[in-house]
Amino acid sequence: MGWRASGFFGIAGKTAADSNGRMISLQRVSKRLGDVHVLSDINLEVDQGECIVLVGRNGSGKSTLLRVLAGMLLPESGLLRKPRHGRIMYALDGLPRLPFTSREYLWEMGRIRGMRPEILRQRIGELSEQLFLGTALDQNLSQLSKGTLQKVNLIQALLPGPDGLLLLDEPLSGLDVPAQEAIVALLRQWKQEGSQIVTACHEPLLIERLADQVIVLQKGTVLRRWSQKDLQEAGEPAVSIQSVMEGQEPSVVDAIVEQPGIISCHRSLVRQDYGREVWDWKVSRSSADRIIGMILTVGGSIVSVQPDKSRLNMEDLLEGRHPGESVISVNKEAAEPLSSTSSEGGDLP
Template sequence: MGWKARANGFFDKAGKAAADSSEQIISLQRVSKRLGNVHVLNDIHLEVGQGECIVLVGRNGSGKSTLLRVLAGMLLPDSGALRKPMHGQMMYALDGLPRLPFTSREYLWEMGRIRGIRPEILRQRIGELSELLFLGAALDQNLPQLSKGTLQKVNLIQALLPGPDGLLLLDEPLSGLDVPAQEAMVDVLRQWKQEGSQIVTACHEPLLIERLADQVIVLQKGTVLRRWSQEDLQQAGEPAVSIQCVMEGQEQSVIDALLAQQPGIIACHRSVACPDHGREVWDLKVSRSSADRIIEMILAAGGSIVSVQPEKSRLQMEGLMEGRHPGETVSRNLAEHTSSISTVGGNLQ
């Protein structure tokens, strides 16, 4: 079994982590840092518990990368205290990867060996992670020949090589990645959280924030402007998924119950009807958490799926970086959804 299968042992690890949780907290207390004449960090307080993900947001020059470097031990604070557990690994993918004179495979091998990973385990992890992030033929290409996005995949893989145990620091991890690789990376980070890893990342991708963040810290000119909890983020509303399906030979009452009366349905209307053939094409908008269940119900009822398309996040990143509450636009969104729902009854008649 590969390292990804270690999730099977999560509950034993979680039980041990619960007993030692107070010893696993990583914290910055009143940390300040100057670079030249610039006060890049000022009186920063941050705590990361086991199994938590902290997301840093802010404009360029707000101090995100410097804060990650302090946590990584690359920079020492001028004042304040940094506390880390005595045990656990430090993993990071910061500031992009230099175009060194190696192939991707050679670079990953050397990074793994430097970390003391046994050859047989290292070979397996390189293979698994390269497949997971769709590195493909680039695994045997020279780093200087790679695109920015592919180079970022190699950078992320080197950070993930040790496996889920310790502190993972990431600077814009989804930047430049294609959508499948972004989804795969978020899934890996979710698993690492479940296994007790601590994650601190600078990121402006709603996908990662919505699915992983326990806390969002908004930085502005080296200071903490706002802190938003997971509950605050949830007030932005859950992203929707658009589903188009075909129903054939079903009674209207069955279609009504299946497509209009299920929890999680935001909007539903019939786009094409062929009465002579008993065939109807339906467009649905559903909450993301309900999408899998509703798709299964459509298939179980003999329907077929034409397309599934995630819609744009409801998180307003521009407002978030300015310190506005994540749920500030929720009233407008609810009004739009209410308007959509009000048409369902008429379309089903």
Template sequence: MTWSTRGLFRKSDQASPDSSVRGILLQQVSKRLGHAQVLDQINLEVKQGECAVIVGRNGSGKSTLLRILAGILLADTGSIQRTIKGSEKYAVDGLPRVPFTSREYLWEMGRIRGIRPEELRGRIRELSELLYLDTAIDQKLLLLSKGTLQKVNLIQALLAGPGGLLLLDEPLSGLDIPAQEAVVSLLGEWKDEGTCIVTACHEPLLIELLADQVIVLKKGSVLRYWNREDILQAGEPVVCIQSLAPAGEDLANDPSISHQPGVLSLDRDTSLGNAKSWLWDWKVVQQSTDDVLRMILASGGSVVSVQQEESQLHMESLLGGQHPAVHASRGGVTESVDLSSSMDGAGGEAE
């Protein structure tokens, strides 16, 4: 599903990318909370029109870094330079369950930002529809589920429109699939319009489509930096197809079939007890799906199912400092990835 937010804000409210504007630069930023060293000498540069995604396990320092960028916390040491045109917007903390309805809360947040009433009404309406807020727009925040509360939190961060700096902490967490797709589409358009986006996020959908760089944190330090080229090496999303072919036709050993462009793996599923037919499991890249389906039908086979896309971005590998791409050989055995060509000197060696 493709979403467009082009009509949400007038052109006069939109920022235009400016290559002379650096964005935001962190150098040797450290932070202690109590006796714990939460961040240790973090270096980060995000230019206007770029999206940086911060990943890491619980306690790695992601939320603290976002709060420092938002000005909620002050760094103990290091420097932060902001040369960004436009407003700073963020949804980095859980929304407080104040005794307002969603509409009342969003109205107050918009008026605090100086948005004119007639514009604010339209923005609240459009963003609420985009994120499927539905009847929750007039419900008390105290009664909302975690996912719905997250939608309200995102809307308040987006009210000011594209441009400037946008900070988001797990923006897709708790959202239904249509709302996730809408958020990713909106952020992609705002990025194209020059918004500098920094987000902590663990959903492959956002990382694959938007990330210009991924910063892997571990215990407050940068374990790895990955760039856009590294993310693209993960490849396109995978579509899973099941097909039937006459028994005895070994498709996996027929190079004209198994080696077709876009076919990642082809394996026989022996769970089917029908002796007249064999069941085959295909994994193909998204753009080759139609060609493979035509090939199956042209060869006399039949299609049993076509399942939703699966991401090839392996989050566990990413969190561990390994390359984000997973290269699976035929038969499902995972192969190692050469990291030497993808290392960024700023990231150092993995532990």
């Protein structure tokens, strides 16, 4: 069976896209590389303002699928529809260390896309600041670390601005936490402005905050599809809080324990001579500020806060099982207090 690509070569793709708001559609697309069948009967639809995340182990076909969507590879069979004038932006998994500075490379990539010099100059400056590129903008690509090179890679894909199909292959790989947060926030803005995003990614941060659908690939076939509702059932990312309580009445602590958003809590250590109790809390991210405020209001103090501990079980996700934790225990019973002679007792504040 031959393949057809409506949109690049005809009106049919544009008509389909305009009639149902669909940016791109793959129907039973298959692809061989040599003697290997790397994609088999792939069905995919991306609506405006939608983010689809591809997950799978090495060799599952994620990068090949992105290249087919980008038009870099032609499928052996199946139907591929795209808007006639749809813009495609693509960041490969790894940018070659070309003989340019970051600025020179970004400038050339923008000019290849036909961007006007004044707009291109502004976009390079804005994106470099948003992704904390700093002085690396004028350093040679060959001198950059993996994470900084990835920032340049992402900036070149984002230069045209939101409008079209954005394809990203492991976009958070090698990035530090501030840069990860920045790129996720930027992609969320692009979604709100109607961009279509398809990305291969294994970081729970991006899946939890952006994914409308997760497609699990295994040996070139779709193993499972998870909707946004499925992901929400896995629960919000958790925040771990450790607090010290100054001998409050049990009823005061109980009032906090029973608050919505508490996943689990227990007393980990007690200094009986000072009447201090150390409590370990796990709460949903959306309730963290409220719970911290309640602890402080009743006279407690905060020892530490560890945010964004993911509750997605990526191993389960890769195997096609539900992305939520296999077992989420909610234990709101306080542990037995330790003796004041405990060796850890002297380390408390």
